[in-house]
Amino acid sequence: MLSSRLPKDLTPSPFFAELERAKAEVLAECAGTGGNVAECLPFIDMTVSSPLRVGLPFDLQPAVEQAKSEFGTWVADAAGRRDAREAVVEYYRERGGAFTAGQIILTASTSEAYSVLFKTFCDPGDVILTPMPGYPLLDTLAQLEHLECAPYFLKIRRENARKLATDESVEGAGGRNDKTAAKNNVILSGAKNPVKSTFRFVLDSDSLLAAPERAKILLLVSPHNPTGHCVSREEWNEAVRFCEENNMILVVDEVFADYAFSDKVSRTWQYVLDERRETRDESADVILDPGVRSTIGEGIHTSSDCDNSASKDLWDAGGGDFINLPEDGPKCPIFWLNGLSKAVGSPQLKLGWMAFYAPREHFEEIRAALEFVEDAYLSVSSPAQSLARPTLAVSAAYESRIRERLLQNWQTLREAFPSKYCPEVLGGWYAVVRLGEDDEEITLRLLREKHVLVQPGFFFDFDEDGWVVISLLQEPAQFQEAIDRIKQ
Incomplete structure (x- = not known):
């Protein structure tokens, strides 16, 4: 019935289904403690891909007022x-x-x-x-x-x-x-x-x-x-x-x-x-x-x-x-x-x-x-x-705000990991780190034990195991906290 353009199986892969379950468990755990840091590490999303979610929205109101006619x-x-x-x-x-x-x-x-x-x-x-x-x-x-x-x-x-x-x-x-x-x-x-x-x-x-x-x-x-x-x-x-x-x-x-x-x-x-x-x-x-x-x-x-x-x-x-x-x-x-x-x-x-x-x-x-x-x-x-x-x-003015955030977080990341584990980033919103373990396993373990969500390297077709992908958009204090947890 469906077109051959589509994948034969549209259900989530077993790994991503497991990742979603782990994420729900972490969020439920933190909600159950009222977000008390002493009882539960706050969840930090290091996969964030939109400035809207990290306090860097573009102010559309002046543009809308100018263009709405x-x-x-x-x-x-x-x-x-x-x-x-x-x-x-x-x-x-x-x-x-x-x-x-x-x-x-x-x-x-x-x-x-x-x-x-x-x-x-x-x-x-x-x-x-x-x-x-x-x-x-x-x-x-x-x-x-x-x-x-x-x-x-x-x-x-x-x-x-x-x-x-x-x-x-x-x-x-x-x-x-x-x-x-x-x-x-x-x-x-x-x-x-x-x-x-x-x-x-x-x-x-x-x-x-x-x-x-x-x-x-x-x-x-x-x-x-x-x-x-x-x-x-x-x-x-x-x-x-x-x-x-x-x-x-x-x-x-x-x-x-x-x-x-x-x-x-x-x-x-x-x-x-x-x-x-x-x-x-x-x-x-x-x-x-x-x-x-x-x-x-x-x-x-x-x-x-x-x-x-x-x-x-x-x-x-x-x-x-x-x-x-x-x-x-x-x-x-x-x-x-x-x-x-x-x-x-x-x-x-x-x-x-x-x-x-x-x-x-x-x-x-x-x-x-x-x-x-x-x-x-x-x-x-x-x-x-x-x-x-x-x-x-x-x-240009908006981009300078984003770039300042990206550079600050990139500096934090490079100070935490040697270059051979964290290759140089010349631009963009993301960086990669090689942690030397199975990337599926390390992604799930970071989520369950450290309450830090990253993306596994296999999702981006890395030809070697152990890579994770990290967004550089996160709020700097949150980013620093997440990197400290990953280093542990």
């Missing part, structure tokens, strides 16, 4: 309302990006963006390359489209801390210098007792070579959930080269990209559409005028703007629709996925987007195909689109 409007634009797309363009511009409104497609969520891309580029039975370890939702989304997932791998590499501190930091967002990068590396390594070496996850590019013949999409997650790995320029070049050679689409999930911990971290679109267009392009003979930059940021152009700027990267798609497509850019289409779920900690608003690049000879064909799929659903509501500009306009 537009809630009743409706524009049947498959790509999304232009004013909302321009708000996304401005979001990128403030972070050094140079997308235009014609490169933005709005969706109801990042999950829907995946679905649109799968429908646009894949046939049933095709393969998506996903990272291992990785987030299990990706497999579910692929299965629902009759697609298969094949893994490539992230591996742990040991690096000298001095080398990391002095490596060039031009890849870092914000353009900060090497001295600042070195200082931050010491801080992140543990200011009280800096480590001599660090362990971190990196892309095992050789594992890409095992891709099945029907692989159509390579999916990168940067920052990666749950390891905190961020794609370096070297890794990026390898991924792009692989996609070019195998006629594949490159998709980058960057929902955590505003939460980078280090100057070593770049947004991957900087490798394609970098800040050189904001100053002097050394490969060109012009300097982009600040007034034209502002126009580009708004996604509105005229032919005279383009001629005056003499920017070889702006391509006229027709009717004055100028798109930022470098002539010497990658030969494969690239999509960057993001949304309000993480940018303003508000998944309930249901607004995501994809920003994309494609070679000029394929851009219009790809945009038309994406809009064809989107037009079949028109799933993004008017209230969500109306809230894009007032929420994204203040997103």
